[in-house]
Amino acid sequence: MATKDNILRAGESVWWGLLSPPVGLGMCWHLGPLTFVVRRYEQEWQFCHRSSLWPDDTPSSWTLSEEGDNACAEGTIERHVFSHTNEELLIEPLLADRSVVIKSAGPILIPAAEQVSFYVSTPLWVRARLQQRHHTLLDIAATRLSDTWFGPSTMEGELCYATTTSGRLHLDDLPVRVHRAITPVRINNAGEQPLKLEKLSLPVPFLSLFDTGTHGLWTEEITLHHDERKELAQVVVGAQPPPPYHQAQRVSASRKTADKSILNKTFGALFGGLIG
Structure with a gap:
């Protein structure tokens, strides 16, 4: 089973870093008001994201886990199709x-x-880009x-x-x-x-x-x-x-x-x- 330690190489203290998930695995972040899911297929990187209402003064935390069945229900889905997906994906804050x-x-x-x-x-903002090509796939606001x-x-x-x-x-x-x-x-x-x-x-x-x-x-x-x-x-x-x-x-x-x-x-x- 994939874990946060071997998928997000930056470690547990931060929510950003390099991803190299196996084909078929989806990972889900809960980052304050933002929920976003990254899924890797043989020829596709797929993202799903949604943002909920969140009072400005409310403290927030983050979690990263394998995608659940309803991790991003009613979210916006984006599909990026390639001949193959063997590159690392960089998740970074902006x-x-x-x-x-x-x-x-x-x-x-x-x-x-x-x-x-x-x-x-x-x-x-959360940006996801291919590490080798410097090609941005996702650039979304947390709020x-x-x-x-x-x-x-x-x-x-x-x-x-x-x-x-x-x-x-x-x-x-x-x-x-x-x-x-x-x-x-x-x-x-x-x-x-x-x-x-x-x-x-x-x-x-x-x-x-x-x-x-x-x-x-x-x-x-x-x-x-x-x-x-x-x-x-x-x-x-x-x-x-x-x-x-x-x-x-x-x-x-x-x-x-x-x-x-x-x-x-x-x-x-x-x-x-x-x-x-």
């Missing part, structure tokens, strides 16, 4: 394919000349998100996903949610007036994922410098998560790359346009 608009549970006021760090989280437009007008901005956050200030207040990634956000109010923060756009397609172990998956730290005397806020993306996770292992790269000027133009304008 961040969203669009920016995520974070709306706070209530307005947050940051006095002039103050710096504050928040911990916010966004849902993960269903609504669409929203974010920008200073209906003519300027971008289509994003929307989620809410409590804007936690301390690590100890963070629930363990394996289907979400934590982004540390530092806001520097360099202006002369208090800054009212109600929502901002996180550029998650430009962020990587790091495995911190005890506190799950994190991204690099984002620093936003706000000054009402300037048209754009300055956006700085760090090289890794902040302490105590400087040494966290990178497990997936960003979906997109951009230099400093592009980040400032794209996200600094949105940040400056909706707060203050």
Whole structure:
């Protein structure tokens, strides 16, 4: 009988890694609100997935087992057909394919000349791709998100996903949610007036994922410098998560790359346009 240890080579501590299941075997993940099944046939990789409603503040865990008869009842089925299926399948976590608009549970006021760090989280995506060909077969969200437009007008901005956050200030207040990634956000109010923060756009397609172990998956730290005397806020993306996770292992790269000027133009304008 196949087990989690000899099919998911990354081991029991993480839900991602390489799969090389025998023909005819199906494996089932329960990852917070997401259930997805991978089945291998002689000429086909088949996926079934469904996502249930899941309150944002609910802690989550994951399990991996052989597929049961009703593991993915009423789910979406995708079939990928080949001449043969003798390649390894890589299951990996990713961040969203669009920016995520974070709306706070209530307005947050940051006095002039103050710096504050928040911990916010966004849902993960699950990607399955053939290890040798680098061919993506599956790219799905663990949590269903609504669409929203974010920008200073209906003519300027971008289509994003929307989620809410409590804007936690301390690590100890963070629930363990394996289907979400934590982004540390530092806001520097360099202006002369208090800054009212109600929502901002996180550029998650430009962020990587790091495995911190005890506190799950994190991204690099984002620093936003706000000054009402300037048209754009300055956006700085760090090289890794902040302490105590400087040494966290990178497990997936960003979906997109951009230099400093592009980040400032794209996200600094949105940040400056909706707060203050």
